[in-house]
Every structure is written in C-alpha cells, then in structure tokens.
C-alpha cells in the first residue's frame with residue numbers, strides 16, 4: 001500500500017554524507033489524513049520523518065523501524081500575495097518554493113546551502129543561512145506549525161499557542177512529531193540577483209577581522225577557509241558579502257526580466273570518485289586554485305543559485321567523497337575567544353592530518369529560542385571530511401576541544417557562573433583541566449553536545465551549593481576529574497576536612 005497506513009516496503013537509506021546507512025520500514029503517505037495511522041501504528045521505537053535526506057548524518061534514520069517519507073506531502077495550502085505569508089505541507093522542497101514564488105517577488109527568508117531540502121525538515125533543523133548574524137535562523141520566520149504528535153493527535157502551535165511545543169519543535173530534529181504544515185513568512189525581493197563583494201584574506205586574523213568589521217553592513221556573509229594552508233597563510237580565505245540587488249541595479253537588458261536567470265544544464269557526478277583522489281596534495285592544489293581564482297572584487301552581480309547553492313549545480317556531488325562517504329563536523333565558538341578557539345581547532349585537525357575538503361565559516365547572531373536549536377552567537381565552522389580510518393577519533397578530539405571552550409571561555413560560561421556564585425560565599429572555585437575535559441566527554445557520550453554541559457555540572461554541584469553557606473571554613477574548592485566521573489562530591493569528606 002502506498003497510502004502511508006502500511007509500510008510501502010523496506011529500503012536502505014542514508015543522509016547526504018552516505019554514512020551511516022540503515023534498513024528502514026518506509027511509509028510514503030500521499031495525503032496528510034493518512035499520516036496519523038502510520039504514526040500510531042509504528043510500534044515502540046516510533047517513526048521519524050525523512051525529508052530529502054540532505055542532512056549529513058543519521059538524523060532522519062530509524063534503523064529497522066519506521067521512516068515516514070515526506071516527498072508526496074508537498075502541496076501549497078495558502079499564499080497571501082500582499083504579505084508573502086505561505087502555508088504549505090512539510091514535504092515541500094525549498095527549490096519549489098523558489099521556483100513558484102521568486103517570479104512573484106518573494107524569496108526564502110533564510111536558506112541553507114542547498115535548495116534540495118524540505119521546509120518541514122528545515123524547521124526541524126532550524127536551519128541557518130548566510131544571514132544568521134542579521135536575521136537569525138528559519139524559526140524566526142515561522143508563524144505557526146501543524147504538528148502530528150506520536151499519539152496521533154494533531155496540534156497547532158506558534159509563539160502564542162502551545163508555545164513550549166513550538167519552541168521544542170523548531171530545531172527539535174523531528175523528535176516532537178511530524179511537522180505536517182508550516183506557515184512561513186517569505187522575504188520580498190526585487191530581483192533574482194545578489195550583489196556580492198569578494199574579499200581575499202591573508203590569514204586567520206585577517207579573515208576574522210574582516211568578518212567582524214564588515215558583515216554588519218551586509219545581509220549575507222560567508223567565508224571559504226583554506227584549512228590546508230600552513231605557516232603564514234594559515235586560516236586564509238575568501239569572504240563573500242552579499243545583498244539582494246534592487247531592480248535599478250540590473251543592466252538594462254535584465255531589467256525587463258529581473259527574476260530571470262541564465263539556465264544552466266545540470267551536471268551529474270556519474271560515479272563514486274576513488275578514495276585516493278582526495279588526499280592532502282590534491283586538496284592543496286584545489287585550495288590554491290580556489291584562492292588564486294577569487295581575487296577581491298566589489299559589486300559583482302551573481303544569480304541566486306551561484307551565491308546560495310554552488311554545490312547544487314552538480315547533482316550527486318556527495319559521490320566525490322568516494323564509497324565510504326563523508327561527514328560534516330560543525331560547531332559554534334563564542335565570540336569572546338573565537339580567534340583562539342578556531343585556531344586551536346584548525347591546528348588540531350592539521351596536526352592529525354585530517355584535512356577537510358570544504359570549510360565554511362559564518363558569523364551567528366541570537367538564537368531563535370528553539371530549545372535544541374544549534375545556533376548561538378559566535379563563529380560557526382563547518383568542515384567536510386571524507387571518511388577514512390581514524391577520522392572519528394580526530395572528530396572526538398575536536399568535539400572535546402570545542403566543548404571545553406564553550407564550558408570556559410564566554411563571559412557567561414557555565415564554569416564562570418559557578419565561580420561567581422561561589423564568590424558570594426567567599427569561596428574560590430577551580431576546575432582542573434582534566435575535570436573540564438571529563439565534563440565534555442560525558443556530554444559527548446550522552447549525545448547532548450553543548451546543552452549537556454550545564455546538566456552535568458548542575459547535577460554535580462547541587463549538593464555543594466546547599467552545603468557551602470553552612471560551612472564557613474572552606475575558602476577554596478577544586479573540582480577534580482574523579483568528582484566528575486563519580487558525579488558526586490563527597491560532602492562527608494569535606495566535613496572532616498572542614
């Protein structure tokens with residue numbers, strides 16, 4: 001059956017990185033009304049929505065269990081031509097929204113670097129684009145959602161109605177239910193063109209300074225980083241600042257048709273590129289070439305596909321990484337220590353000879369409020385690595401490094417919050433380096449990322465916070481690795497010491 005009430009069959013699926021793969025029981029509903037039966041009949045391990053499979057890892061997989069393919073749930077439900085408010089089903093592709101509404105003067109308010117993904121998934125991932133420093137993530141433009149809960153109940157949620165559910169769903173990676181419908185505010189534009197200023201930078205300092213000085217002036221900003229260059233060129237890059245072109249900025253010939261762009265023939269990678277092709281030497285050659293061919297230029301008119309979706313021009317480009325697939329590693333580093341943290345991370349990767357094929361740096365602004373949303377103010381770096389032996393150990397190391405930075409460096413870092421709290425009791429609080437690392441590793445093991453750091457420290461420190469006011473003799477307290485691993489501070493021993 002293809003109506004979604006029964007699985008249409010088992011199939012092997014993966015995300016865009018092609019690793020991992022999973023055999024799943026796939027449901028492909030044709031109509032919203034049949035989705036409920038597929039969800040309630042899914043069994044204990046439930047069912048997860050699968051959009052277009054353009055997220056990299058296993059986010060949309062549910063091994064041996066139910067997966068709900070959203071591809072047929074792709075209808076427009078309402079559009080207000082005055083305000084640009086669109087209501088559509090969750091399986092509508094961003095590429096279709098652009099094709100339908102750009103000729104009418106409306107573009108996506110936020111877009112990831114591919115248009116071949118679905119709007120429901122983009123809400124579930126609370127995707128960010130090149131305008132995060134300016135506008136935040138997609139969640140900021142979602143007026144309301146219709147959500148199908150695991151029990152089969154359909155709920156409407158927004159900032160005012162069922163707001164907790166709304167904020168848990170925006171960035172909730174599909175874990176609160178299936179996003180059936182999205183009400184999304186589109187952005188008015190006058191043309192399909194972007195005015196781009198290209199800036200080539202000498203090294204990491206130059207890259208970050210240029211970003212810092214200039215990106216407030218542009219709606220869009222992004223940097224390509226050369227992560228293979230060492231020595232003086234370490235961290236050099238090409239920054240691309242952009243804004244939507246006004247109709248008056250187009251050459252005369254294009255003004256007649258401001259939403260028309262040149263048609264390009266789709267290219268397709270016909271086979272998996274052998275793994276040996278991507279090696280440090282070929283990456284160095286590629287990076288040198290990219291750097292050399294992107295000199296500083298101002299006010300270049302570029303069509304929206306070239307600016308936002310350069311990789312989409314080659315279909316199945318993920319095959320370039322070979323049969324073993326690839327992973328994307330991404331983090332946000334708070335601004336306070338951004339330069340140093342980024343440098344540490346890039347150097348660790350280089351020292352371990354893990355060279356990303358693609359490295360993209362952006363600046364992020366405030367979070368959308370999504371409880372599990374990824375963005376927060378800081379630099380975000382995304383590194384694409386082809387899978388090879390030992391890669392995951394290197395990535396664990398990068399995770400640990402980034403989490404320790406988050407734990408300690410921002411002005412309002414969690415460890416600093418505790419230190420300030422203890423100062424009220426005239427107690428100097430210290431964390432040993434290996435204690436901080438242990439907290440980071442624990443957050444990684446629990447698959448909680450940065451959000452797990454607070455939870456772990458709160459569990460550990462709770463008893464102590466109540467204990468200290470009653471014991472005035474303690475002047476200094478050191479949190480050790482052992483305490484973190486045991487998740488306990490032995491107050492009995494403190495009593496004796498006190």
Ligand SMILES: Cc1cc2nc3c(=O)[nH]c(=O)nc-3n(C[C@H](O)[C@H](O)[C@H](O)COP(=O)(O)OP(=O)(O)OC[C@H]3O[C@@H](n4cnc5c(N)ncnc54)[C@H](O)[C@@H]3O)c2cc1C
Nearest residue numbers: 051052053054055090112113117118120121127128174179
């Ligand atoms: C070239 C490229 C560039 C990218 N650039 C960016 C970027 O700049 N910023 C960024 O944030 N991301 C970026 N991404 C990641 C990608 O755009 C997002 O993850 C996007 O949401 C994937 O959409 P999808 O339809 O393919 O979803 P899938 O990969 O199929 O699913 C992603 C997640 O959404 C959930 N989901 C899917 N549909 C629904 C639904 N209807 N209801 C509830 N949950 C659902 C899934 O369960 C899964 O957890 C990029 C990806 C690629 C390939």
